Amino acid sequence: MTHNQPVSEKIRVLVADDQTLVRTGFRVILEAEGDIEVVAEADTGTAAIRQAQLAAPDVILMDIRMPELDGLSATEEIRRQPDPPTIIVLTTFDQNEYVYRALRAGAAGFLLKDSPSTRLIAAVRAAATGDSLIEPAITRRLVERFVEPVVAQGLPPELATLTDRELDVLRLIARGLSNAEIAAELVVAETTVKTHVARLLTKLGVRDRVQAVVVAYETGFVSRR
Numbered sequence: 329m330t331h332n333q334p335v336s337e338k339i340r341v342l343v344a345d346d347q348t349l350v351r352t353g354f355r356v357i358l359e360a361e362g363d364i365e366v367v368a369e370a371d372t373g374t375a376a377i378r379q380a381q382l383a384a385p386d387v388i389l390m391d392i393r394m395p396e397l398d399g400l401s402a403t404e405e406i407r408r409q410p411d412p413p414t415i416i417v418l419t420t421f422d423q424n425e426y427v428y429r430a431l432r433a434g435a436a437g438f439l440l441k442d443s444p445s446t447r448l449i450a451a452v453r454a455a456a457t458g459d460s461l462i463e464p465a466i467t468r469r470l471v472e473r474f475v476e477p478v479v480a481q482g483l484p485p486e487l488a489t490l491t492d493r494e495l496d497v498l499r500l501i502a503r504g505l506s507n508a509e510i511a512a513e514l515v516v517a518e519t520t521v522k523t524h525v526a527r528l529l530t531k532l533g534v535r536d537r538v539q540a541v542v543v544a545y546e547t548g549f550v551s552r553r
Contacts, residue, residue: 338365339456342385344376344402345369345418346394350441354389357445364452373397380406380413387455388415390435392426400426400433407434407535414455431538454506458536476546484547486532494528495549497521502541502550 341358343351343366355366368383370376374396380388388406392399403415417430417438427438436458439451487495493514500510507525511518525537534540544550 338363339387339452340365340367340383340385341452342366342368342370342376342379342383342388342413344371344373344379344388344394344399345391346371347391350391354448357448358452361449364449371395373399373402376402377405381409385413387452388413389418389439389452390415391418392430400429403430403433403435414458416451416455428542431542434535435538436536437538479548479551484549486543486547487549489531490528494524494531497524498528498540498544499550501525501537502544 341364343354343358345351345354348371351369351371355369358364358366367385368379370379371394373394376388376390376394376399377397379385390399390403394402399417403417406412406415412434414436415434417427417435418441419427419430419438420441430438436455437451439448443451483495487498490498496514497510500513505513507518507521511521514521529536529540532540532543534543541550
């Protein structure tokens, strides 16, 4: 999917939401951009799973509350497929408790439904490149709310295989920095940061940077302060 995608190809998006107006609104906003194409829509979790296979999207915008099968169950199912698309979960702030479950299910991030259209477009583009696509403040607030506070005595054993530089990168990922921002902070090339991120994800046995943040908090490597 996105891995071998030529630069000229459009980002293929599936919009899964049970409200027709929401789907139409997202389609209008996204298709006004020259590099994004909405290739399918789904109004249930079951339909989202089916369309994920049929339409081969790069990115899925997934609502949480849908009939038949909710967005979290659909996310888990889709993420089990080979070479799955990147999934952004759509949420509202009264659905806070679902967000952490969504990240655990394999969502690459989430977007508030009332986000400005620029944020929606940026999230889709970031998802297509595998970069960070969650507003740092929201990530921290949610992770802090749902992860039990741990005070690590020394380096957590889960992180023992990481080099000092990889630990630096993990700390900055947990602060919500993108690869470009981490590169500026550490005064290295962005390609170097990508290499460090890829290595630390492999060593931690996690799929993406969001799950790396969860590990950083769960082990007490990064504290709530």
